Each structure stands twice: as C-alpha cells, then as structure tokens.
Amino acid sequence: EVQLVESGGGLIQPGGSLRLSCAASGFSVSSNYMSWVRQAPGKGLEWVSVIYSDGTTHYADSVKGRFTISRDSSKNTLYLQMDSLRAEDTAVYYCARDHSAGWGYWGQGTLVTVSS
Amino acid sequence: QSVLTQPPSVSAAPGQKVSISCSGSSSNIGNNYVSWYQQLPGTAPKLLIYDNNKRPSGIPDRFSGSKSGTSATLGITGLQTGDEADYYCGTWDSSLSVVVFGGGTKLTVL
Numbered sequence: 577e578v579q580l581v582e583s584g585g586g587l588i589q590p591g592g593s594l595r596l597s598c599a600a601s602g603f604s605v606s607s608n609y610m611s612w613v614r615q616a617p618g619k620g621l622e623w624v625s626v627i628y629s630d631g632t633t634h635y636a637d638s639v640k641g642r643f644t645i646s647r648d649s650s651k652n653t654l655y656l657q658m659d660s661l662r663a664e665d666t667a668v669y670y671c672a673r674d675h676s677a678g679w680g681y682w683g684q685g686t687l688v689t690v691s692s
Numbered sequence: 693q694s695v696l697t698q699p700p701s702v703s704a705a706p707g708q709k710v711s712i713s714c715s716g717s718s719s720n721i722g723n724n725y726v727s728w729y730q731q732l733p734g735t736a737p738k739l740l741i742y743d744n745n746k747r748p749s750g751i752p753d754r755f756s757g758s759k760s761g762t763s764a765t766l767g768i769t770g771l772q773t774g775d776e777a778d779y780y781c782g783t784w785d786s787s788l789s790v791v792v793f794g795g796g797t798k799l800t801v802l
Contacts, residue, residue: 611791613737620694621729621737621780623791634789670736678727678742679782685736 578602578681580671585686592661592690598654598671598683606649609674612656614667615685624669625656639665661690695720696781698794704771705802712766712797714781720792724784726764728757731778731796740779741766771801 584596596612598605612624625635625645633645644657654671668687672679697715704710714726728741739748741757744764756767764781781794 613791613793620778620796621731621782621793623782623793626791634791636790672737675739675748676742676746677725677784678739679729679737680739680742680748682736682738 578673580673580681580683582669582671582683582686585669585688587689587691588661589692590662590690593657593659594661594688596656596658596669596671596686596688598656600652600654600673603673604649605647605652605654605673610645610647610654611672611674611679612643612645612654612669613672613679613682614665614669614688616664616667619667622667627654658688661688663690666690694795695785695788695792696783696794698779698781698797700795701798701800703800703802706771706773708771709767709769710771710799712768712779712781712799714764714766714794716762716764716783716792718762719787720762720783720785721759721764722762723786726757726759726781726783728755728764728766729780729782730775731780733777737780768799773801775799776801 579601611626642660668685670685673681725743729737731737744759745757
C-alpha cells in the first residue's frame with residue numbers, strides 16, 4: 577500500500593529555515609515523480625516543486641532560489657529544504673506522488689507557520 | 693490569479709448533475725493532460741480524474757472528465773451531499789515549466 581507521511585512543520589520566524597520530510601512506503605521515491613504542493617489557510621492549492629525520476633527538478637517562481645527539493649533513496653524519503661522563509665510561505669505542505677499525468681497519492685500534510 | 697480559471701462556486705440539488713469548467717491556454721491544457729482533485733474539508737486532495745478522462749480505481753463512474761481545446765470539464769452525476777467539497781483542475785504548463793492548478797470550485801449540494 578502506498579503511504580506518504582510528512583513531518584518537519586512548525587512555527588518559524590521570518591528569514592529562518594526549515595526542512596520538511598516525506599517518508600514513503602509501498603513504492604520507491606526514486607522511481608516516481610514526486611511533488612510538494614502547499615495550501616495557505618483558506619486558499620487553493622499551489623504547486624511548489626517537482627523532482628522527476630531522472631533527478632530533474634522544477635520550482636514555482638514564488639520559491640525559486642529559496643526552496644530545494646531532494647530525495648534519499650536509502651531512506652525512501654522526499655525532502656523540501658526551505659530557506660529565507662516569508663510570512664506568505666505559511667501553509668499546509670503536502671507531498672504527492674504521480675499517477676500517470678496526475679497526483680494520485682497525497683500525504684496528510686504538515687503545517688508551516690512563518691511568524692515573529 | 694491562477695493560470696487555470698475555474699468558477700468559484702457551483703450548486704445543484706441532490707440527484708442532479710453538475711459541470712465544473714477549467715479554462716487555460718495552449719501552453720497548458722491545450723497540450724497536456726488534465727487531472728481533477730476533490731478536497732473534502734480538512735483533508736488532503738484526492739485524485740478523481742487523470743489523463744483528461746480516466747478514473748483511478750475506486751472512483752465511481754458518477755465522476756467524468758473531458759477536454760476540448762484549451763478547456764476541460766469535470767462532470768458529476770447523481771449528486772450526493774457527500775460530494776460537497778472543493779474541486780481543483782491541474783496540468784503541466786510547458787511554457788512556464790511548472791505544474792498549475794485552478795483556483796478551485798466549491799460545490800454545494802442544496
């Protein structure tokens with residue numbers, strides 16, 4: 577059974593850094609496309625980043641240069657390193673795995689709050 | 693302002709049918725597959741439709757997807773109160789090299 581479990585969220589001051597983790601089971605993170613998607617309180621879905629099975633990465637303009645997506649095949653875990661955090665980065669962050677040309681598996685989300 | 697445009701809300705009575713539109717451009721919907729997601733309050737999104745019109749296992753055939761040109765549509769028949777949720781369309785934008793989502797549509801089953 578495919579399962580995704582995010583962790584690492586919390587309260588962080590503006591300008592700070594945080595690393596989110598997404599522990600996967602039932603499949604290999606290195607063999608699939610994996611994404612981070614966030615949702616600010618009361619707002620819609622906003623895609624953040626993707627890493628392909630070949631290691632290619634893409635980022636939303638809003639996080640480019642500040643966030644880094646990566647994976648560890650030995651731990652079967654996806655990461656999102658978030659630096660220079662801003663108040664507008666406050667959101668629930670979901671990791672998701674592809675299902676053909678869609679995101680078929682989602683974690684439960686982890687809340688990141690950027691505030692002083 | 694989302695790259696993909698959805699109506700903010702739709703409503704219909706139980707048992708009726710509703711359609712939710714998603715409008716984009718040639719760089720996204722026009723040349724890439726569309727997927728649809730249902731998000732119930734307080735939960736993670738759930739894939740309803742992928743590759744424009746395919747349903748993952750476990751998704752009832754009351755849900756359907758279609759695409760024409762630069763627009764896509766999610767159809768839901770036999771509406772149930774449990775279908776009340778936010779619905780999002782999504783696709784890849786080849787010009788921007790990003791995944792894009794619509795702003796979401798809140799479905800109310802009256």
